[in-house]
Amino acid sequence: MPDWYTLGVVALVIIAVVLAIVRFRINPVIALAVGAAGIGLLTGLGPVDTVKTMTTGFGEVMMEAGLLIAWGVLIGAMLNEMGAITRLVDTLLRAFGPKGIPYALGLSFATYLQTIFIDVMIVMAAPLARRIAPRLGKAGTGIIAATFAISLETGIVLMVPGFAAVALAGLLDVPLGIMMLGGLAVVVPTVILAIIVMTVLFRAGFWNPARDEEETIHDESSEEEPALVRSASAADGVELDSTRSGTLRTAVGGTPNRHASGAATAAAGEPPLLLLFGPMLSALALIAAQAVLTVLGIENPVMQFLGDPVIALLLAVIATGLVGRAAVGIKRIEKSLVKGFQDGGQIFVLTGVGGSLAAVIAQGDLGEVLKGYFQATTWAPILVVWVMAALLHIAVGSVTLSAITAAGIIAPAAASLGLNPLIIALAAGAGALFCIHVTSNTFWLLKLFLGQSVRGALKTVTIGVSVASVIALGMTLILSVFVH
Template structure:
């Protein structure tokens, strides 16, 4: 098949998938599945070959990432139910003070809090962010909004257990432990430098409160605040079901239920914050130790078993569940677990279908064409990977989807470029951050929950995360000197 035909098929299908998602509002899982089937049929795999390749790609990806996603989502759901996020932000404010708290929140959101869904994190932490903002000066709202956007999106794309990072690792065959270690090396300075750049720019006049902020009108308990369920009035997105609970509203049973919930929340608040997060932190430490042993090629069977990501995060789930059982009681524990499994459903499907798309592309000749093009290019392959992912993100509007798609398409090329696959994965994740705009759910959540106008959100979210994307690219280029 001529080269131009292969390129045209993939290009047309990707454009069609983008149109289905953005314009026709087709669910990304269905759109990606249609795209994978179309590429397989039109590239000569045949009907049976296309189905078999898609099934193999789906299975291989889920074998790599399925358990990690399940355990991560469950830990996040349990921490959410215990009010751990709100307490953490309050503690960071007391510890670091107003000027230091954006950096502390940013690093926390981008690293070990990646088990929490972005939607949930924004809803829970937004009321506290609005209280912190006035203490940061006239540009406080912009600084806090940029902090949220930069840290949450950077963590998703580059830091395990962020969904995008897990998908990238699965697509490129990168050990999860190594993705966690090198992702951490890139993420922390990226978040700090990006927040610092945006803070300086906003205080220098880039942020104009009169035009970039707007009054929040909600039905919560406080103006612009969240109600007892962590929802901000009628505007709370339905996707944050894990942040809410169902309590009867009439009769004596309702009073007893409300009292019981209040008592459970009091019990959770009596537990030290470090205790609530200890199982999750232990899991991440075990994964990091396991990765270091792999890099050093050291033999330590017991530690390698405990440090395998699936086992380490399972330990985190068990530990967090035991704490939640004491703090919340059996009923609330079971409810949190049910919410966690429900929320994980679409992530499972998206991850698997992304693997199916990657497998179909790898089975064709596109990998050889990309290898020849990237190898002959005068530009650094890392930069081209970043540009490729950035273009996908501008078109699709989803960090996770564009990072996963870029990694899947580039997977056949990785071994031929003479680069460590971790560099390709991190470059794809960094590029997928570029130019978050109005097709992103995060954009609208931060715009509404933090009291920004659309113009303000374009500054704090679109510009802020684009700055982080460029800084992350620089960090990956520096890392390439070492790896």
């Protein structure tokens, strides 16, 4: 088929998917599935092969990412039930002080805390964050809010065990350990530099407390609060069961925010904080160690088993469950696991359907078509996938959906260009961070729980995360020089 026809079909179908989600409120999973089928039929794949390709793509991605997402959901649910987040924030404040807390919080949220749903971390950590803000000066609320937004959103798409990062790794067949190391190389400088940029801007006068701040949700109030605006895709966060601040229930664990008020200090009999996070940190260390051994060409059967992400995270689930049973009891841990699985369901399906879309596109000749446009430099597809993910995110409001869709479109050309799939995954994740705005549930949660006006949230979330998106693109381009 002519190049213009193939490109036109894919472009029109993607536009139709975006309109279906935004204008007609069709669930993203259904819209993507119909879009994948449409591309297959319109590009001559045929009815039988279209269905076969879709199911194969779904299965291949879930084979890579399904169990990993499940283990992450379970670990996050149990940590939330044990009140680990608020205790960690309090500990970081004591350890790093007011000046260092934005960076300590940012790197924690963007890396090892990514097993916990974004919305849950905001709800649990916000009370302590509001107490920290005044100690950072007049622009403290803006600095803390930007730290939350930058780190939480960056981690979910670039850093394993973030759900979108795991999905991208599965979609592009990137070993999870390699995705973790590559993500770490991009995330750490991105978070630090983005927080520095926003801190300088806010302290230079870009933050106006009189106009950018307003009354926040009280820790223990019974007043009704405005309904939270849901994201266009629940895959980027989880829905809250109530809008009453005093009885706000998180979607993971399903229990009231018992840790929202008062100092988050360990009461007598509570397990040490390191014990709560120890299993997850150990699992991530095993995965990273095995990835390093793989890069060095060293084969060790024991490490190959223990460092496999499925086994490492499974061991973390078991160990966290044992700690949780001792800390809060069997019933509460079991209840949190059941609720976690329920709320993680759409993430599983969205990830698989993203694989279906990518598989259908790969079956056609789009890869050869794109190759013809990218001959000049291998940087071109990196920039294109970033722009594609950015535009999709502006339209749809879902970082996960936009990253997966952009990566799936560009993936067929990656192998023929000699471009490492890791770089494609990181570029898609970086682009999906651009211009998070009012269609995002995270935008409204950060506004409500951190005491910002809409104007303030546009500065901390929309501008702050967009700065991180551009920096992450730069870091990815630098990494592409060394990764082939």
